Structure formats: structure tokens, C-alpha cells
Amino acid sequence: MKLSVGLTGGIGSGKSTVAERFERLGASLVDADEISRALTAPGGAAMPALRAAFGRGLVAADGALDRRAMRELAFTDPGARARLEAILHPLVRAESDRARAGAGGHYVMMIVPLLFETGGQARVDRTLVVDAPEETQVERVVRRSALAPEEVRQVMAAQWPRWRRLQAADDVVFNGGSEGELDAQCERLHARYAELARERA
Incomplete structure (x- = not known):
């Protein structure tokens, strides 16, 4: 490795x-923020679980996560932040590991x-x-x-x-x-x- x-x-x-x-x-760079944005983009792998956890109110018109609304909720509701992290962090880690395994440099x-x-x-x-x-x-x-x-x-x-x-x-x-x-x-x-x-x- x-x-x-x-x-x-x-x-x-x-x-x-x-x-x-x-x-x-x-x-070689592996950027967790870029991976997170891809996971929460329209059709992103995290969106079904996020929609189920938070409802359509936090989904933008194009099907992506409404990042500003999610940020505001996460900072005012620690429980919401914990649910968000429980969904996103394992997916980001898995994608990061895949990218690291294939990296040159x-x-x-x-x-x-x-x-x-x-x-x-x-x-x-x-x-x-x-x-x-x-x-x-x-x-x-x-x-x-x-x-x-x-x-x-x-x-x-x-x-x-x-x-x-x-x-x-x-x-x-x-x-x-x-x-x-x-x-x-x-x-x-x-x-x-x-x-x-x-x-x-």
C-alpha cells in the first residue's frame, strides 16, 4: 500500500x-469533499438514504442534496447531524479507499x-x-x-x-x-x- x-x-x-x-x-490527491459532493449530486449513491432519513424538504429541485438547508439543520440539530454522518461517512470512506488503491504518484x-x-x-x-x-x-x-x-x-x-x-x-x-x-x-x-x-x- x-x-x-x-x-x-x-x-x-x-x-x-x-x-x-x-x-x-x-x-496523488483523494478529496473527501469531492467524493461527498458526487455522492449527494443528482443520482448520487447517498441520495436514497438521505431522502429516506430527512424527507424531500432537503432535496433540491434537481434531485441533489440541498447542502445549505442540510448545513443549517445539522448545526441546529445534533441528532440530524449524527444521522447525516452515519449515512455519508461510511460511503465516503469506501470511495476514498477505492481511489487510494488505484492512485499513481x-x-x-x-x-x-x-x-x-x-x-x-x-x-x-x-x-x-x-x-x-x-x-x-x-x-x-x-x-x-x-x-x-x-x-x-x-x-x-x-x-x-x-x-x-x-x-x-x-x-x-x-x-x-x-x-x-x-x-x-x-x-x-x-x-x-x-x-x-x-x-x-
């Missing part, structure tokens, strides 16, 4: 930005926003946290989405706090500085992961 690195970080930390750099350097980077929250660190060889100041996280998400600052903070409150992620991480990339600083950090870690992958081969 190829070396696997679990990449995580809070909302707006810049996980996609960092993952793209590692992909250019030679890593020096090593596989698993992009999992809730890596620690879901115990996903047990399924990878190393964990990499993308870190950024909390105010920067809020600004980035507000800029790219229709969420208000208080909604972003609500999402952040449902994730592990920054200090706890940093404490649990094997490796950290700080994404609050310049592009050059970010490049240098990614290149240094890529060299380390490639070395570990060669040792494993």
Missing part, C-alpha cells in the same frame, strides 16, 4: 491551495476536512495540518462563498479548535504568509514524503 498523508485544516485554512502544490510536486494525499473529528488519522501514515490565523480563515470563506462571518464561525466552532489540530498533527504547513513561504514549506515536506515512500517501496 502506498504511503498516505491525511491533509486537514479548518474551513478557510487553504487546504485546496496546499493540496494543489503537492499534486504539482507529484502526489509518489504517495497519496487524502484531503479530509474532518480527519481528526472522524478518527481518520488511524487510516493514514502521517497527518498534515494546514494552519492559518482564524481571522484569515473567516475572511477567505466570506470572500469565496455566500456565508456571513457568523455562519463561518459557526462552522469553525463545530470543528476541532486550531490548537488541538496543531497538537495532533505530524506535520504543519502555515498558510498565512507569502506564496514563496508556502512553496518552500510544501517542497520541504514533499521531499520528506517522497523519501518515506521510497523507503516503503
Whole structure:
């Protein structure tokens, strides 16, 4: 089995930005969010179970999950959130495992926003946290989405706090500085992961 690195970080930390750099350097990416979107798209494998659990009120006109309505329900009703996770997480894990098994590249980077929250660190060889100041996280998400600052903070409150992620991480990339600083950090870690992958081969 190829070396696997679990990449995580809070909302707006810049996980996609960092993952793209590692992909250019030679890593294969498996993105849990992309898999989740496919599972909840029109005709997605998760939709029958989600429709049965939550009713048609959370299904958009095109047959996809109404993600905004689902997010609002999940943050106000812990029971609904638990039901959602019980349906989605096993499907995402199974699809991620399939994608990892078929991946090329020096090593596989698993992009999992809730890596620690879901115990996903047990399924990878190393964990990499993308870190950024909390105010920067809020600004980035507000800029790219229709969420208000208080909604972003609500999402952040449902994730592990920054200090706890940093404490649990094997490796950290700080994404609050310049592009050059970010490049240098990614290149240094890529060299380390490639070395570990060669040792494993």
C-alpha cells in the first residue's frame, strides 16, 4: 500500500491551495469533499438514504442534496447531524479507499476536512495540518462563498479548535504568509514524503 498523508485544516485554512502544490510536486490527491459532493449530486449513491432519513424538504429541485438547508439543520440539530454522518461517512470512506488503491504518484494525499473529528488519522501514515490565523480563515470563506462571518464561525466552532489540530498533527504547513513561504514549506515536506515512500517501496 502506498504511503498516505491525511491533509486537514479548518474551513478557510487553504487546504485546496496546499493540496494543489503537492499534486504539482507529484502526489496523488483523494478529496473527501469531492467524493461527498458526487455522492449527494443528482443520482448520487447517498441520495436514497438521505431522502429516506430527512424527507424531500432537503432535496433540491434537481434531485441533489440541498447542502445549505442540510448545513443549517445539522448545526441546529445534533441528532440530524449524527444521522447525516452515519449515512455519508461510511460511503465516503469506501470511495476514498477505492481511489487510494488505484492512485499513481509518489504517495497519496487524502484531503479530509474532518480527519481528526472522524478518527481518520488511524487510516493514514502521517497527518498534515494546514494552519492559518482564524481571522484569515473567516475572511477567505466570506470572500469565496455566500456565508456571513457568523455562519463561518459557526462552522469553525463545530470543528476541532486550531490548537488541538496543531497538537495532533505530524506535520504543519502555515498558510498565512507569502506564496514563496508556502512553496518552500510544501517542497520541504514533499521531499520528506517522497523519501518515506521510497523507503516503503
